[in-house]
Amino acid sequence: MDTFFHQLDLVLPRFWSGVWLTVEATLLGGALAFVLSFVLGLMLRSETLVLRGLARFVVEFFRGTSIFVQLFFLFYALPGLGFQLAPLFCGVLAFGLNYGAYGAEIVRGSINSIPAPQWEAGVALNMTAGQRMRRVILPQAWARMIPQFTNLLIQLLKDTPLLSLILMADVTYVMQQVRQASGNSIAAYGLVLLVYLVLAYLLTLIMNLLEMQAKAKLGEGRGVRGLFTARTAPGGAGSPGGEGVVGP
């Protein structure tokens, strides 16, 4: 155990930079995936065949081919075609496209799950198609997307060790070196597991706050602020159902 801590101490700056790389790749990949989820998800619902077909192709391609192979392709094959991409850029691109493809189906499905009468009410108020989508449908669909996005984000986090395939020293890679140097597999891999658990839990907490906020906008639950205020005001704006039926 002493050797382990000694070795860990030796690589501590690299350990933290490995953790940071893992976080960075997760957040940047997640951000790209998030944007692509909406772009592709909305295109999947387009009435224009070309847009819909293009999105369908991208989604099926990236869902249907291994992220492992995609990383290799971006990093080792593209230079042969004259494109040399930075390793982090390759990683973020692969994660973003992959999880964007899955996210697109989440966006499409959540929008489709909003009942048709909500669209019809928008028509009856003469809102444009864009207004109906932006101001009525998406805010409702958003609350349904978040828990599914949380799952994807955590899976993305757990895919980041793949970065070592393209020569990047993420936290797993650094700890493998510590394991080799110290011979203590239990401590080395145990610590990596702990790192992922903590990171995943932090992401879950943040996403849960987003979900609470989104639901509060729909009048469900007390919202994020409700976490910090005592439940002493029944009948306040945040209490559902309490004053439902009031006949004049």
Added chain:
Amino acid sequence: MATEPANPEADASATAPSAACIKFDQVVKRFGSNTVLDHLDFSVDRGERVTLIGPSGSGKTTILRLLMTLEKVNDGVIWVDDEPFSHMRTPGGQLRPANEKHLSAIRRKIGMVFQQFNLFPNMRVLQNITEAPIHVLGQDRAKAEARARELLEMVGLGDRADAHPSQLSGGQQQRVAIARALAMDPEILLLDEVTSALDPELVADVLNVLRDVARETDITMLIVTHEMQFARDVSHRVLMFDHGRIVESGPPDQIFGNPTEERTQRFLRAVLEER
């Protein structure tokens, strides 16, 4: 169409203005192989309140949905204020199916209240009402909110402006939905079984609000309802539908008091027994 006997009313309206606010001219609507409206002709005058009654599946709600552009006609033409509604004029004077811009311009005159209220759950009560006036009509926010509060007072919910729709009872939600439709100052208001989804004791509040609207405004109303007393109170005219056709039409006293058609008599008997 050409082989059918000419409908003198429809021909007249195609060339000269008439008093009709809404006119259905040989309108056909099919869902698959099911013909819901079968060459339907009828018109509604400006300011007139017309109630559509008849068994479910007789096409009443389809008429409202066609007017709200939620469905498209298969054949025939709908006119609103002497403008072809489901169609638009080409420069050559012919009619072709309407595009979204044309629909939007005419839809501007029409409001609708739905059976299931359809309030926007992501907006509080006040914003449900001000959303379209601000973002569709371009009204000033302060003006839209002042008007929304007036309307909320009118429907008896002046103190619920900041509530979420999910915190309201069905009857309260429906009264907000009525206020929301009125905030757009429609010339024509479509009421689609607005009390059918409500608990019985909540029905009266909604109907009383609508009686007020009928009394205090000159909005043209097309009403689909099973509340026969309400129909009798507010309508100028009642149309009895069956199988996509008008079986009988007349003032409420006549239709409810002394219906001539056997189909109408049978329908009204069934409705009264149900009560």
